[in-house]
Amino acid sequence: MRMGQKMKRVCKSVLSVMLSVVMLMTVILVSQPKEVQAAQAGKNRAIYVVFDNSGSMYKPGNMAWSQATYAMEVFAAMMNFDSGDVMKVFPMHPVTVNGNAGTDRTTSITVQSTDDIAQIHNMYTPDPEGTPYTQVNTASAELTALLDSGAAQEGWLVVLTDGIFDSDVPAAGLQEDLKQKAASRDNMYVQFLGMGSEVENVPDSNEDAGLYAQKAGDSAAVINELAIVSNRIFKRNEYPGYKAGNPLKLDVPLSKLIVFAQGSNVDIKSLKNKEGGEVKMENCYSVSCSSTDGAGQTSYVTQVPTKDTSLKGAVAVFADPSSSIVEGEYTLNIEGADSIQVYYEPNVEFGAELQKGGKKVDGDTIEGGSYQVKVGFIDLLSGKFIKDSKLLGKPEYTLTVNGQEYGLGGNGGVTQTVDIQADGDELQLSADVVYLNDYMDHAEKTYKVCTLDMEVQAPKSVALKEIDNAEPLKITAKKNGKPLTKEQWENATVELGTVNEQGDTFALDWDIQKGSEVSTWIAIPKYKDGKMFETDTGKAEVTVDVSTEIDGNSYGKAQTVSMKIKDDRGVLDYLKHYWKQIALGLLLLVLILGYIPPFKKRFPRKMKSRPSIECTAEKIGIRDSIVKGNFEKNKLSVFLPYKAEVGRLTFSPAPVKKTARVKAAGGGSMMILNTSTFAGKEDTTFNGMSIPDNYKGHYRISASTIIVVATPEFTYTCIPNVQRTADGSIKKGKRK
Known part of the structure; x- marks a missing residue:
């Protein structure tokens, strides 16, 4: 029940270190012989602390009790209550939680929110005496029950003592009992910390079982060992080298940032990003020295215990449940602080x-x-x-x-x-x-x-006309070198895709069947849509894809082989297949030829629809003039194939109007059909020639033939492909 004489400075340092380490919260599993899991989103832990409040903690001049309760306050203030963390303190002797005058004694204190921390602040031990083991068993039993109920995912039994247990010590011994407690649950761990220069009987660690034990013989050791304990439980990091007024530079997102500032008038105001946006302060809790005298007087405590009244500080938690604190620069605004420590939880x-x-x-x-x-x-x-x-x-x-x-x-x-x-x-x-x-x-x-191997045997070439009798592709699949099970084979699907050398789709169908043996298939090539002439020929790249369900997962393997579809079709095959198209094509050709010279005789293109008729006066007092003749095609003859175009050409005006029925003769010429109308007529000439009397057959003229009709008053001249203007010049441009 004895401890070192420098507990005041020791506990101050312990407090700072505990805060540093409490912040170091990991989000993954900690790799140790018995896996210690760090806090994650939705994960909660229970920390049951057996606190040695024996008489030696309150000896004259020893402020260890006030420094320890202050440290527990800060420790509690930094817990993840929002994740369901719970802290329970089991003092070795009954305490009151409402000051020196409190009458209701309790053997444990439960802390589930910041409102509960006041119980530690107002904790008072009326009768500090020896160091019994009873509360270790009590805390262990309650913790295992809590873990078994599922109310906590991880449990820590922490034993803090400055001396040797003097009652209720287990028969198996301290070492074996703590080991059994740690090994009783996969998610339960025991941390023993013996404090004081004369501490004895510190058990050995057994990390395979989840038992951790350390001894802190002096102030430096206490600081170091408590840091290890806190780090092991919470895994929070202290921001390195922070100085008041300097920006915090965050290069990973944080789920939480905790600030512990100490000073008589400390005030943690805000955390802002570089743009001035303020990070939400989840809570801020002020901590200070105990409000009580610590303990009543006994044979161990002969006067009112001394307490360290310089202990004052604040713990602020910055976090936003809806989002992380993103990377970037941030500024802390804190007033009245003598020391500042910043801790972070990386997200x-x-x-x-x-x-x-x-x-x-x-x-x-x-x-x-x-x-x-x-x-x-x-x-x-x-x-x-x-x-x-x-x-x-x-x-x-x-x-x-x-x-x-x-x-x-x-x-x-x-x-x-x-x-x-x-x-x-x-x-x-x-x-x-x-x-x-x-x-x-x-x-x-x-x-x-699952290494799914596949063997595909394919013929080098297949004749198109013989494709129905072609040699099939033989497919064999194996899992890790062994045939598939019958169930895997039955559930397997086989698909074949075929492309040409350019990677375009190759028109070819496949008939896929299960083989005669388990884990085999055959694939028989077939005409595309059952049609030979719809099927491509040439080199084909065939990709065989086998997939099946193995251990509840879909798994597949693909392999590509080459084969040639040889085109052995002859002329007769093409004639048989395309006879309808050929017949229709011939009919269309015959029809089209009926519109193309020489099968279709058409009038010369230079024929004018309104050729000019020059009227030359033969008597004095009559003026020369130009009138319009007329050339008109028979529309039906234009559209009928193989039928020569026919029409009417009027080449003199009334009252001596003369009209020739004409028929296209090819070669730029045309035939006068009503030859008898002009035969033997000396007043009508064609290129200066009249048609002889009794002329048999049709008389041939052209578009440039000069047709002249002579009368006593006028001589009428008409050239079928000439159209003149009013002044007598030949009109150029569109054919009219």
Whole structure:
């Protein structure tokens, strides 16, 4: 029940260190023989503290009691109550929680919110005496019951004592009893800290069971060991080298930032980002020396205990449940502080990610082959690995792949990548990291390896006309070198895709059937849509894709083979297939030819629809003039195939109007059909020639033939392809 004489300074230092370490909260598993899990979102812990309030803590001149209660206040103020954390203090002797005058005694104090911390502040021990073991058993029993109920995911039994237990000591001994308590649950841990220069009977640690034990013989040791204890439980980090007025530079997102400032008139006002935006202050709790005298007088305590009235401070928690504190520069506004300590909880997660070609591999079953394992911390905001961070220090990773260890060192940045080979039936990945002040985290993942091999036997070539009798493709699939089970074979799907050498779709169908043996199939080539002439020929690249369900996961394998579809079709095959098209084509050709010279005779293109008629006066007193003749095609003859165009040409005006019925004769000529109308008529000439009397047949003229009709009054001249203007000049332009 004795402790060192420098407990005042020791406990002040202990308080600061506990705050530093309480903040170091990890978000992943801590890699230790018995895995210690750090606080994560939605995870809560129960910390049951057995507090030695024996008489030696209150001896004359010893302020250890006030420094210890102050430290517990600060410790409680920094807990994650929003995650469901609970702290319960089990003093070795009954206490009151309402000051010196309190009459209601209690054997435990429960702290579940900042409102409950006042119980520690007002704690008073009426009768401090020896060091019984009873409360260790009580706290352990309550903690295991709490864990069994599921109300807490992690439990810590912390024993703080300055002496040797003098009653109710277990028969198995201190070492064995604490080991059994720690080993009783996977999520329960025991932390023993013997305090004082003359402390004895400190048990040995057994980390495999979850038992941790240290001895703090002097002030320096107390500070160091309490730091280790707090770090082990909470895993929070202290911001390095913070000085009042300087900005905080955050290079990873934080879920929480905690500030502990000490001073007689300290006031923590705000935390702002570089743009002036204020980070939400979740709560701010003021702490100070106990409000009580500490303990009543006994044979151990002969006068009113001395307390350290200089202990005053404030704990502020900055956090926003809806978002993280993002990377960037921040400024703290604090007044009246003698000392400031800043702690942070990174919003990151340690992980080892399996990748293929730079992309994350999903699922629990993978194919054998080459992979990469990316190890590092993950930004929970972006979901991406963090490349580098000063706040995460220089982590040293160890990656174990199926028992083979890869030491990655600490100089490769926060994220590192290792090339690995997956073979066999299973891929076991185990990653560990040591970072900052020897904090250790762990992540692991096991994949089932399914190497689905496939053999495809394909004929080199297949004759198109014989495709129905062609040799089929033979497909055999194996898992890890062995045939598929019948169930896997029955559930498997086989698909074939065919492309040409340019990568375009190759028109070819396949009839896929199960083979005669388990784990085999045959694929018979078929005409596209059952039609030979719809099927492509030439070199074909055939991709066979087999997929099946293995251990609840869909898994597949693809392989490509080449084969040639030989075109052995002859002329007769084409005639048989395309006879309708050929017949229709011939009909269309015959029809089209009926509109094309020489099969279709058309009038010369230079024929004018209104050729000019020059009227030359033969008598004095009559003026020359120009009138319009007329050329008109028979519309039906224009559209009928093979029928020569016919029409009417009027080449003299009334009253001596003469009209020739004409028919296109080809070669730029045309025939006069009503030849008898002009035969033997000397007054009508064609190129100076009249048609002889009794002329048999049709008389040939052209578009440039000069037709003259003579009368006593006028001589009428008409050229079918000439149209003149009013002054007698030949009109050019569109044919009219």
